[in-house]
Every structure is written in structure tokens, then in C-alpha cells.
């Protein structure tokens with residue numbers, strides 16, 4: 001019963017919540033659809049935290065997705081021992097990068113008075129959940145070898161069963177507690193997504209590629225060689 005609630009009901013509730021609340025927020029409060037940047041308040045630590053965090057976590061999430069969408073390709077990629085080692089070590093290094101980046105972002109929010117003032121309760125909740133999720137992923141990769149292989153025979157069929165509306169919790173309900181916690185953590189993040197700054201994830205400015213050029217015109221009058229600002 002508990003397995004059904006955690007590995008069937010909870011993922012569906014999380015995804016439905018993300019879509020429904022996400023759309024509602026987009027149409028009723030579009031201005032809030034942003035990471036609400038604090039770059040103007042503090043830039044230096046932000047750079048050293050944000051860059052490693054984003055490069056680390058985005059590549060890792062891309063690997064999660066790649067193995068899910070192309071299990072055959074992933075399986076041949078890890079088929080040779082050397083490639084498996086390289087992949088796992090790269091994953092651990094990227095996870096470390098993300099952890100260091102997150103830690104810096106955490107310290108920045110705590111230590112900088114101006115950034116602290118614009119940090120809400122949900123920001124703190126989300127930061128803690130995200131950090132815990134990344135630490136759990138690192139733990140799983142380090143102590144439950146070889147995740148890039150058993151992921152294909154546990155998480156992938158479970159996620160596919162959910163996506164095809166024929167949920168089968170038994171693929172993951174027998175896994176160790178820490179592994180299950182990491183998997184559920186992914187759906188907790190999806191459930192929290194529409195209530196947080198993470199919504200900026202779906203506002204990647206891809207339209208910049210095809211939008212018309214912006215015409216920028218100086219709004220100054222020049223009089224006898226002297227610029228006069230309006």
C-alpha cells in the first residue's frame with residue numbers, strides 16, 4: 001500500500017501539480033516567471049557558485065534523461081569497462097562541482113544581508129531539498145555501484161510504466177532506502193517546481209534565436225560638439 005502511494009500516486013500528483021499550478025501561475029502572474037535574479041545585489045560569489053552548480057547539475061540531469069530516452073544507446077555506451085569507469089568518474093566529478101556550487105550559493109544567501117532580505121521561506125525549503133537531492137545522488141553513485149547500469153533495469157522501466165499509465169512500482173520498491181529516497185526526491189522537486197524560482201527553467205530565452213533585431217537609438221542631443229543628456 002505504501003509503495004503504491006509513494007511510487008505510483010505521488011509521482012502522478014507531483015506531475016499534475018507541476019503542470020496545473022505552473023500554467024495557472026504563468027497566466028495569472030507572468031512577471032513572477034523568473035529566477036528573480038539577485039545579481040545586482042551581489043555578483044562575485046554568485047558567479048563562483050552558479051557556474052559550477054549549473055554546469056554540474058545540467059550535464060548530470062541530461063545523462064539521467066539520455067539513459068531514460070535511449071536505453072539501448074546508453075547500454076552500449078557503458079558496455080565497455082573503460083567507458084563505464086570514465087562515465088562514473090565524470091559523474092562523480094560533476095556532482096562534486098554541483099555540491100560546491102550549491103554550498104557557495106547557500107553561504108551567499110546566509111551571509112549577504114541584501115541577498116538574505118530577498119530570500120523567502122520557499123527559497124530556503126527548495127534550496128535544502130535541492131542540496132539534499134544532489135547529496136543523495138552522489139551517495140547513490142558512490143556506494144551503490146554501478147548506477148549507470150542498474151538504472152536501466154529499475155528506474156527506466158518504472159518511469160516508462162508511469163508514462164504509459166500502467167504503473168509498476170515493483171521495479172523500484174525493492175531497492176535500498178537511500179536509492180528510493182533519491183528517486184522520490186526527484187518527484188518532490190517536480191511537485192515544488194511551480195511554487196519556486198525554479199520556474200525559470202522553462203523560460204530559457206530560446207525565442208532570442210528568431211526574434212527580430214532590436215534597434216537601439218541614442219537618446220541624446222549633440223550641440224556644438226557637447227553631448228546633452230535628456
Ligand code: HEM
Nearest residue numbers: 091092095134137138140141146147148151155183186189
Ligand atoms: C531533479 C531531480 C534529480 C537530481 C537533481 C538528481 C541528481 C543526481 C546526482 C547529482 C547524482 C550523482 C551523479 C554521479 O555522481 O554520477 C545522481 C545519481 C543518480 N540518480 Fe539522480 N537526480 C534526480 C532525479 C533522479 C530520479 C528521478 C532518478 C530515478 C528515477 C534518479 C536516479 C539516479 C541514479 C540511479 C543515480 C546513480 C548514478 C550512478 O551511479 O552513476 N535520479 N542524481
